[in-house]
Amino acid sequence: MSCHSPNNKSRSELKFKDTINIALAGNPNVGKSVIFNQLTGLSQTIGNWPGKTVERMEGQLEFLGYHFNIVDLPGIYSLSTFSLEEIVSREYVVSEEVDIIINVIDATNLERNLFFTFQLLELQVPMILAINQMDLLRKRNIDLDFKELEKIFKLPVLPVVAVHGTGVHQLLEEAIELVVYRHPHHHYNYRRRSSRESKHHGHHYYRVEHIHDKSKSKESMKKNFEFPELNQVKSFGKEVELKILNLIEKISEYQPFLSSHNYPSRFLAIKLLENDNEIIKIFETSEEGKSIVQLSKKYREELENLHGEDIHTIISLEIYSNIKKIIDLVLITKLKKSARKKTLIDFFDHLTTHSIFGYLVLIGILFGIYFFTFSIGDFFASLIDNTFIVWSNIIYAGFSENNVWVKIFWDGGVGGFFGAVGGVLVYVIPFFFVIEILQDSGYLPRAAFLMDRIMHSLGVHGKTIIPMILGFGCNVAACAGCRIMETEREKKISVALTSIVPCAATMTVVLGLVGRYLGFYWILILFMINLSVIFIVGRLLNKILPGQCTELIMEMHEYRVPNYKVIFKQTWVRSKEFIFKAMPIMLLLGIILEILLIFNALEPVNVILSPITVFWLGLPAITGVFLIYGILRKELTLVLLSILANSLNTSLLVLLTPVQMIVFSLVTMLYIPCFATIILIAKQTNWKYAAQISLLEIGLALLIGGVINFGFLIFTSF
């Protein structure tokens, strides 16, 4: 996997360029990605965190003479070990790679957002608080006292309206200030600059003159950075605090250990108390560490007995009570809060979660996705296919038809390229576009809300419906969407289920064959079979995979008008990922297939496959090769079949019996995810699992196809 590895950009190189590495952190849906997009534009890359299946978004920009490298961390609520995202985030934030955190906070949801801020504070990394959606808050006649906030946190706190780009670049100025120019032993004094108040976008500030003053190297400053002392704000109630102080003391005595990691001792103490597996693992490497773990265990039990609550609840309560104090200080309610008026947004919310209309809307959206992806994709697909045919004729006019190299290069390489563009990419791009709209508007959690109950019988909670809905357009993109699942187990079940959902390409086969020649009811029957396969696979994986089905806990955001900038950029970034990661493999495969075809190596394939295709499924022998091609592009099975019929001057009706049509369509629907999907399953999980899922689906497809074939045989023989 050509992961984008963050570590490899050699540190020495960075020193010279004066790079500032920023980590954007915050809850999900607080406008982090909007800020990220505003800052980095199109210079983004999506990769995976090394060795993890968590997505890593990274972007660059130049600003005020500095090079900024910004990593958009996954949206999380806490720094515990609930999900991989949380572990990845906290390990990254304390690593050498991060100079400063920008914590994006949703002003309309201050209390919950500050909970995460408090966790970040414990990591003692230079930090800026960016309070987003201030416009919305002010609309509600509420304001925040930023002076007071900076006084409390002793860190820069800035108002931002990300969707308009207001205040976004000030964050970077503040970052320069904090990382480069801040005197190490000088606490952040509250200073107000005119630049912040006047929210203009120009960048001519008094600080420009400092830019070439590189006498203060960033590196030395960062090491000396003294995180503000926030005991006043952070300390817990007496019982808990005393235990934490004791643990800190023990940890600090344990010198050899301290040098080997980056976590501050207070963070470690809290996490030990919280029974955090990852942290305990670090400690349990030595006897001394083990004794600290034992002590923390004793403390935990004492606290739990005292409060009659588990430790997480106790600590969360402490943090929330600290937050409450802050909120009381900074929240300015200008007028009496008026009762919220019923708005259009509420109406949509009501409609889409309604027990009848909600499902109708859901079905409508499914058809919508399918229709949109299909109609746009189809238009460009035929355009591209025709171009290829025209060019092919020109090429072959110039060369002999039997020139092997031309065949390999043109039919295999170029043909493979056109196949990938015309067959997959044109569907994938409009599809990513719809996904982004659905995601950004906030609809998808509503679908999860409606479907939770049903999905539970498949061993996953309602969220899985999100990638599955997407699967109706394109399995490839949808499998990439499975990253939203929290646990490894849910991810595994979700990708498997998603890969069986009939995508737009599969639908062309079903519609073009069964729909056209046998009628609508047969399509319905095929769909029912497909749905039951999804059900069976879900039940099966639920049984096989270790662990238990977790309950749905999901934030349901208000609807909002999608931000077109974000949508276009995200569509492009995702398409780019597909173009550069999945397409090269497809090209290679096209060339290999062409070579096999030239040497007639596929004829034996038909023969080898004939026990399955001819005997078991009752299909013509030639379909063996078609099905192989179908792995590359599912609709190729039908395309090749039509070409064959044309060359024989017959119609498909002569070529295939109705039963064969049904079996052929069904097998195409189920037998294996397309190659690009397999690649993405592997990316989300691992290659072994991708292979297992493919085999499972082949098995199921053959089983069902065979049963139908023999069922009809027996039925008709009576």
Place this chain on the structure above:
Amino acid sequence: MSEESLTNKENQIKGTSLNKCLTECEKGEEVSVIRVNAGHNAKTRLANLGVVPGTKITKTKNAPFKGPIEIIVKGSSLVIGRGLASKIIVACKESCLN
């Protein structure tokens, strides 16, 4: 609405704090969390999201077919699977005041 006020009346008459699970609440009822009897992971997750004892929450939606429920907690709306919701013990506001 009438049903809701009836229950509240009943509670007041009884004069006891009537604990019940979140699933039993009426739509639109404001309650305060007494206890979360869930497993370790779910409990941590809920605590992170602000569902801790003492928090006031409002139940806003019931998904059809005994699906999940939606609550408002600390200004944000949260969807919780029904199985988990039934493990969240709450007391209605009136009875808390008494």
